[in-house]
Amino acid sequence: MRGTTVLPGEGNSGLPGEEGMPTHRLEVPMPNALPFAIGTFDTIGPMSRASFPHRHTFHEIVHVTGGTGGHVVDLTRFALSPPNxxxxxxxxxxxxENVTGLEGSVILFTDDFLxxxxxxxxxxxxxGRHSWLELHDEAADRTARLVADLDGEYRAGAEGFQxxxxxxxxxxxxRAARLPAHQSAAAPPTPRTRPGSVAAEFVTLLGTPELGTQEGPLRSVRACARHLSVSESYLSEAVKASTGRTPGELIRQTRVHEAKRLLLRTELSVRQxxxxxxxxxxxxxxxxxxxxxxxxxxxxxxxxxDIHHDHRLESIARAQSPA
Incomplete structure (x- = not known):
């Protein structure tokens, strides 16, 4: 199993200067591979320290333990002040941005890992809306231990490590969600009329429990737009601009994720x-x-x-162009 690429047939090669925002994903064979990776900036690969704007289809957590410079997330610049x-x-x-001596760990995983x-x-x-946390004293020590434990379990791959x-x-x-707001260099609130704000509300809506109800807001793009009091076209434009994916794609992804959870974690029948x-x-x-x-x-x-024995993703370097 190897690293990540742009979505097959979508986007571009993952480098700047080409049409569309570079978009990367974990290249995870389905259905039983582990959609998770952890390593240093060096072992994960050059894309983990990319100096050009790009987005992912997966979650990324970065534990910065050394370095100077900045990290820009959704146009907000955060200065490195390790540990972060x-x-x-x-x-x-x-x-x-202008980073030197970057050290730490990178954790990558998809929604399916949750x-x-x-x-x-x-x-x-x-x-993600706060994005950058400064760690002090006990929080810094506990975070370092947790990340080290994650890395050790991942590399060992012993029975039950998933x-x-x-x-x-x-x-x-x-624990990160418990950190007080003053420890987060959060961006100022975004006006509701901004496309990014509408897209954020849409993504939050995908996490609501109404997924399975007959009148739930996740039944269609139209229902989501109605729930958010915007037009379908505006919702589609806002979500596409902010995530690189359409509302319909994200709704399908959410329904598949919930179906997977129910299949693996309950005794419900396929009909149910x-x-x-x-x-x-x-x-x-x-x-x-x-x-x-x-x-x-x-x-x-x-x-x-169950997962393949070769569970480790070696890097998120740009993949070869498809034949």
Whole structure:
């Protein structure tokens, strides 16, 4: 299993100066590979310290332990003052600026890694809005220990390490969310009329519990736009500009994520799960799930979340152009 690339058939090669915002994703074979990686800036690869604006389809947490310069997230510049903890949510645009001596750890994972703790998705997006945390005293020590434990579990790959990684990541997210606001160099509030604000509200809406209800706001782009009091066209433009993806793509991703969680963490039947995620026809749900994941719901459940033995992602360097 290798690193990350731009989405196949989308975007560009991942370098600046080409059409479209460079967009990178974890290249994770489906359905049973581990959508998680941790390493140093050197082992993760040159994209982990990219100096040009780009976005990801995955979450990134950066634990900075050394270096000078700045990190720009959604046009807000944060000065390095190690130790720092940085959270970048899917779709956020960021880059490193005039950085020297950058040291620390990079943690990469997709929403699928959060199946045991689905509420962490919303917490992570909230942390992404603050993005840059300064760590002091006990918080600095605890964070360093947690990151070291994550790295050790990942490299060892011992029996049950997936569950340990998920638990440690959950603790890291919860503790980071507890840090007082004065420790965050947060950007000033964004007016509601700004496209970025509408896109942020839409992403937050995706984390609400109404996904499975017949009248829930996640049933369609139209329903989401109505819930947010904007037109469909404005919502589509705002979300595309902020995340590089359409509202429809993100809604499908959210429904697939919830279906995966229910398949792996409950005893509900496929018919019941189809109903929970808004599909009245189980056969159509099965076709939808296979199209989005490459596996049927039954095959995905029988896989039980097992992963390939070569679980480590070696880097997020730009991949070779497709043949």
């Amino acid at each position: 903890l940085c959270f970048i949510a899917p779709g956020q645009v960021h880059h490193w 199946l045991d703790h689905p509420a962490d998705r919303q917490a992570l997006r909230g942390l 569950s340990v990684l998920r638990a440690l990541l959950h603790v890291l997210v919860v 799960i189809a109903d929970r995620v808004g599909f009245g026809d189980p056969a159509y749900f099965c076709r939808f799930f296979r199209r989005e994941t490459g596996a049927s719901p039954g095959d995905f459940r029988r896989g039980g979340g």
